[in-house]
Amino acid sequence: MTHNSTPLDPALLDRFVGLVGERHALREAADIEPYVTERRGRYPGVTPLVLRPGSVDEVSRIMKLATETGTAIVPQGGNTGLVGAQVPDRSGTQIVLSLSRLSRIREIDTLSNTATVEAGVILEKLHQAADAAGRLFPLSLGSQGSCEIGGNLSSNAGGTGVLAYGNARELCLGVEVVLPTGEVFDDLRKLKKDNTGYDLKDLFVGAEGTLGVITAAVLKLFPKPKGREAAWVGLSSPEAALELFSRATDQAGSGLTAFELISDMVLGFAVRNVPDTTRPLQSEWPWHVLIEISSGRSAEDARQLMEEVLTSGFEAELVGDAVIAANLAQAGAFWRLRESLSDSQRPEGGSIKHDISVPVVSIPAFIERAGHAVVSICPEARIACFGHMGDGNLHYNISQPAGGDTTAFLDLYPVMNKAVHDIVREMNGSISAEHGIGQMKREELIATTQPIAIDLMRRVKKAFDPAGIMNPGKVI
Amino acid sequence: MTHNSTPLDPALLDRFVGLVGERHALREAADIEPYVTERRGRYPGVTPLVLRPGSVDEVSRIMKLATETGTAIVPQGGNTGLVGAQVPDRSGTQIVLSLSRLSRIREIDTLSNTATVEAGVILEKLHQAADAAGRLFPLSLGSQGSCEIGGNLSSNAGGTGVLAYGNARELCLGVEVVLPTGEVFDDLRKLKKDNTGYDLKDLFVGAEGTLGVITAAVLKLFPKPKGREAAWVGLSSPEAALELFSRATDQAGSGLTAFELISDMVLGFAVRNVPDTTRPLQSEWPWHVLIEISSGRSAEDARQLMEEVLTSGFEAELVGDAVIAANLAQAGAFWRLRESLSDSQRPEGGSIKHDISVPVVSIPAFIERAGHAVVSICPEARIACFGHMGDGNLHYNISQPAGGDTTAFLDLYPVMNKAVHDIVREMNGSISAEHGIGQMKREELIATTQPIAIDLMRRVKKAFDPAGIMNPGKVI
Numbered sequence: 001m002t003h004n005s006t007p008l009d010p011a012l013l014d015r016f017v018g019l020v021g022e023r024h025a026l027r028e029a030a031d032i033e034p035y036v037t038e039r040r041g042r043y044p045g046v047t048p049l050v051l052r053p054g055s056v057d058e059v060s061r062i063m064k065l066a067t068e069t070g071t072a073i074v075p076q077g078g079n080t081g082l083v084g085a086q087v088p089d090r091s092g093t094q095i096v097l098s099l100s101r102l103s104r105i106r107e108i109d110t111l112s113n114t115a116t117v118e119a120g121v122i123l124e125k126l127h128q129a130a131d132a133a134g135r136l137f138p139l140s141l142g143s144q145g146s147c148e149i150g151g152n153l154s155s156n157a158g159g160t161g162v163l164a165y166g167n168a169r170e171l172c173l174g175v176e177v178v179l180p181t182g183e184v185f186d187d188l189r190k191l192k193k194d195n196t197g198y199d200l201k202d203l204f205v206g207a208e209g210t211l212g213v214i215t216a217a218v219l220k221l222f223p224k225p226k227g228r229e230a231a232w233v234g235l236s237s238p239e240a241a242l243e244l245f246s247r248a249t250d251q252a253g254s255g256l257t258a259f260e261l262i263s264d265m266v267l268g269f270a271v272r273n274v275p276d277t278t279r280p281l282q283s284e285w286p287w288h289v290l291i292e293i294s295s296g297r298s299a300e301d302a303r304q305l306m307e308e309v310l311t312s313g314f315e316a317e318l319v320g321d322a323v324i325a326a327n328l329a330q331a332g333a334f335w336r337l338r339e340s341l342s343d344s345q346r347p348e349g350g351s352i353k354h355d356i357s358v359p360v361v362s363i364p365a366f367i368e369r370a371g372h373a374v375v376s377i378c379p380e381a382r383i384a385c386f387g388h389m390g391d392g393n394l395h396y397n398i399s400q401p402a403g404g405d406t407t408a409f410l411d412l413y414p415v416m417n418k419a420v421h422d423i424v425r426e427m428n429g430s431i432s433a434e435h436g437i438g439q440m441k442r443e444e445l446i447a448t449t450q451p452i453a454i455d456l457m458r459r460v461k462k463a464f465d466p467a468g469i470m471n472p473g474k475v476i
Numbered sequence: 477m478t479h480n481s482t483p484l485d486p487a488l489l490d491r492f493v494g495l496v497g498e499r500h501a502l503r504e505a506a507d508i509e510p511y512v513t514e515r516r517g518r519y520p521g522v523t524p525l526v527l528r529p530g531s532v533d534e535v536s537r538i539m540k541l542a543t544e545t546g547t548a549i550v551p552q553g554g555n556t557g558l559v560g561a562q563v564p565d566r567s568g569t570q571i572v573l574s575l576s577r578l579s580r581i582r583e584i585d586t587l588s589n590t591a592t593v594e595a596g597v598i599l600e601k602l603h604q605a606a607d608a609a610g611r612l613f614p615l616s617l618g619s620q621g622s623c624e625i626g627g628n629l630s631s632n633a634g635g636t637g638v639l640a641y642g643n644a645r646e647l648c649l650g651v652e653v654v655l656p657t658g659e660v661f662d663d664l665r666k667l668k669k670d671n672t673g674y675d676l677k678d679l680f681v682g683a684e685g686t687l688g689v690i691t692a693a694v695l696k697l698f699p700k701p702k703g704r705e706a707a708w709v710g711l712s713s714p715e716a717a718l719e720l721f722s723r724a725t726d727q728a729g730s731g732l733t734a735f736e737l738i739s740d741m742v743l744g745f746a747v748r749n750v751p752d753t754t755r756p757l758q759s760e761w762p763w764h765v766l767i768e769i770s771s772g773r774s775a776e777d778a779r780q781l782m783e784e785v786l787t788s789g790f791e792a793e794l795v796g797d798a799v800i801a802a803n804l805a806q807a808g809a810f811w812r813l814r815e816s817l818s819d820s821q822r823p824e825g826g827s828i829k830h831d832i833s834v835p836v837v838s839i840p841a842f843i844e845r846a847g848h849a850v851v852s853i854c855p856e857a858r859i860a861c862f863g864h865m866g867d868g869n870l871h872y873n874i875s876q877p878a879g880g881d882t883t884a885f886l887d888l889y890p891v892m893n894k895a896v897h898d899i900v901r902e903m904n905g906s907i908s909a910e911h912g913i914g915q916m917k918r919e920e921l922i923a924t925t926q927p928i929a930i931d932l933m934r935r936v937k938k939a940f941d942p943a944g945i946m947n948p949g950k951v952i
Contacts, residue, residue, distance in 0.1 A: 111837035190835040192867040194906035202678040223729045253699045253772025254730040296729025359666040361587035391668040430670035457674045459939035
């Protein structure tokens with residue numbers, strides 16, 4: 001399972017280039033740069049070549065040549081991943097395979113409620129196409145203007161729509177995958193039920209390009225809600241938020257389409273650092289929740305349901321203060337505020353990131369315990385905690401002390417990670433809820449996961465990619 | 477990948493018996509009988525021994541000994557499967573491993589909305605426990621009074637709740653699996669989001685016990701609907717049913733919790749052959765639909781939504797006649813009628829079964845084309861077509877001509893299967909939508925699936941069960 005790790009022969013590069021044509025092969029450093037640097041600049045990679053095939057057949061021929069020559073291939077979508085899964089390592093021996101030119105929406109079927117799309121379709125484009133057909137594609141991410149469906153599937157993307165509609169894996173009915181050998185596994189079926197053998201699809205989804213190259217997929221569409229309401233709620237504690245979540249689930253059922261928890265600390269970062277943001281509430285609260293309720297019936301129905309949830313929350317003294325968005329513009333502002341939280345941390349200096357999940361019931365205990373652990377390591381650290389409470393998923397990020405030394409703070413990265421992740425593991429949680437493993441968490445995954453699980457994953461990797469040419473150094 | 481196929485040595489059997497104790501090991505033919513004969517009597521098996529372990533540790537020790545001695549093991553739940561996956565072959569060299577004594581509901585967590593249950597829990601018991609906790613476990617099958625969760629997961633069971641809540645795989649968050657070596661893969665996590673490596677869980681789900689033994693699982697629970705309405709609709713064609721389905725989806729959204737299509741032929745079988753059943757409508761129609769609409773709001777809300785759907789269907793001349801169940805008893809009668817359709821065919825003589833799915837949009841075309849194919853093979857055959865239209869899944873069963881020769885008719889099994897399945901394949905459908913592969917469809921799966929898919933499945937099988945002792949002769 002080791003690919004060729006000597007520098008790639010120019011003649012070999014020429015053979016790869018020949019498969020897509022000079023126009024779609026990038027060899028100049030300036031052209032390559034956007035493909036080897038990811039968003040946070042954490043995993044700078046090196047490659048002699050970026051290939052941009054225009055068809056599944058070209059992808060197939062690239063992989064065939066890669067297998068024949070033991071050449072490592074790094075599949076890439078919109079390059080928005082946060083764990084370094086989509087960029088090459090620094091050896092210069094890995095070729096980047098960009099799927100961006102496979103950008104066709106092959107079909108929208110409003111009776112089967114499916115969209116058949118190629119890997120390079122930008123998520124927002126699919127939103128628009130579904131909307132135009134009177135349907136909803138619910139996967140919703142901060143990066144939706146540039147991330148691509150192939151990357152969404154390879155990373156099993158989550159986001160804010162998971163609560164009601166599921167993650168990328170649950171939204172996917174079928175895949176088309178080019179295997180390391182160039183063979184095409186065509187499982188592009190629009191079937192909600194299909195029990196013909198092992199679930200191969202779900203191995204490729206979330207594999208971060210280490211088992212094959214997803215070139216297309218059949219995705220589920222949903223009826224477009226006729227009403228959607230957003231409310232911003234101030235409350236005193238994560239316990240109150242959990243109790244409110246439980247009530248909202250009881251009252252709104254599947255109409256509860258988002259329940260996002262936001263600490264006042266990170267909200268403060270946003271209003272300070274992100275233009276055109278303001279606090280939705282006049283009163284001050286240590287915790288906030290952004291609730292979305294959707295109705296298949298009508299706007300009035302969604303509004304009424306939201307009012308019932310909030311009234312019940314007030315009466316139970318769970319809700320401190322609340323405002324329902326008066327119109328689409330205000331609802332949009334709430335959501336932009338929520339989406340700005342990631343970027344709001346950068347101006348505050350160094351940040352130690354965690355993307356964790358625990359059982360929903362354990363969220364308050366996690367916040368309590370992790371808070372103590374963080375403070376015991378760095379008393380002045382500022383905890384920027386927010387996330388998808390309804391999924392048990394928090395982005396538990398720690399910003400450096402205000403005005404402190406960034407380098408000294410970032411030196412705490414491993415010890416802080418370990419302290420937080422130890423608590424996650426004790427609570428039977430996950431150290432990567434939605435961002436994946438990539439390069440970032442590979443060593444930790446291997447070191448801390450039960451050995452039999454790692455062993456099974458390695459067997460899968462070896463069975464699918466015996467030559468070890470698919471995105472080496474990622475996941476496992 | 478071949479297990480020991482010589483007769484099992486009595487001393488070896490004694491070693492297996494010693495692991496569970498004489499009380500929980502069955503060796504007498506009369507005791508063994510219920511474990512080697514499945515419901516339709518199609519796959520009579522032979523075994524010298526049925527083991528009924530009482531703990532995961534005992535399962536683990538059984539598998540360890542099985543690996544050491546190359547002994548084939550056939551895991552079994554409630555023995556309700558329809559494709560012969562859960563019974564041994566006729567060689568007498570396979571030991572049956574019944575999970576029925578692992579019947580504990582370990583936990584119900586109403587905040588995380590999860591149930592942690594052992595493999596031997598009977599589905600209906602879980603329904604009751606969830607209900608008592610104010611929650612819904614939506615997996616709903618005709619056999620729910622005797623089927624067990626381990627079998628539901630191993631066969632990725634479907635049923636009538638899939639439309640709104642998903643199949644068994646989608647309802648499962650985590651599994652505990654004893655591997656062929658006896659090692660325990662403990663992935664019993666209550667996490668809605670967990671992107672730490674390959675999706676091993678979904679390989680075990682639906683593998684029909686060929687990769688490992690599922691001993692426990694974490695399952696999703698849902699808020700209990702506050703209102704549920706059932707309506708029986710008569711209509712003129714599958715096209716009208718499809719159009720009504722599309723409207724009901726638009727109008728009721730996630731509130732549409734069942735949409736079952738029923739041909740008048742099979743409804744006639746039911747009222748003739750099953751006691752205490754009557755036609756819900758006075759008027760006669762060639763096709764019928766059982767619609768269920770649920771509301772998280774109230775009974776009135778569900779009622780109102782159902783009335784809107786039916787009114788709109790009448791106005792569009794899709795609905796010929798309809799009756800909304802006046803009370804719970806009548807709704808129960810509609811559902812019992814639906815669940816009686818399977819058994820209603822037996823008194824009509826020989827039956828050639830199909831469990832197919834096609835894209836929802838293709839249902840009317842499938843019924844049209846398959847109907848011609850059936851009649852061209854056997855002009856007097858009676859087509860008992862019914863199923864989960866919203867999932868694209870039909871039980872397309874063919875009863876022999878009235879009063880005809882059963883043996884002669886059943887001789888048509890392969891030719892009829894081929895004709896129907898050829899149409900399914902042309903429509904990019906599945907020849908096993910929910911019942912699985914087992915012994916019944918193994919050869920056809922291997923013969924008709926793209927070779928690379930079979931090859932990948934074989935690699936998975938070999939990676940997980942290199943000795944080939946897990947349920948040999950099933951699936952792949």
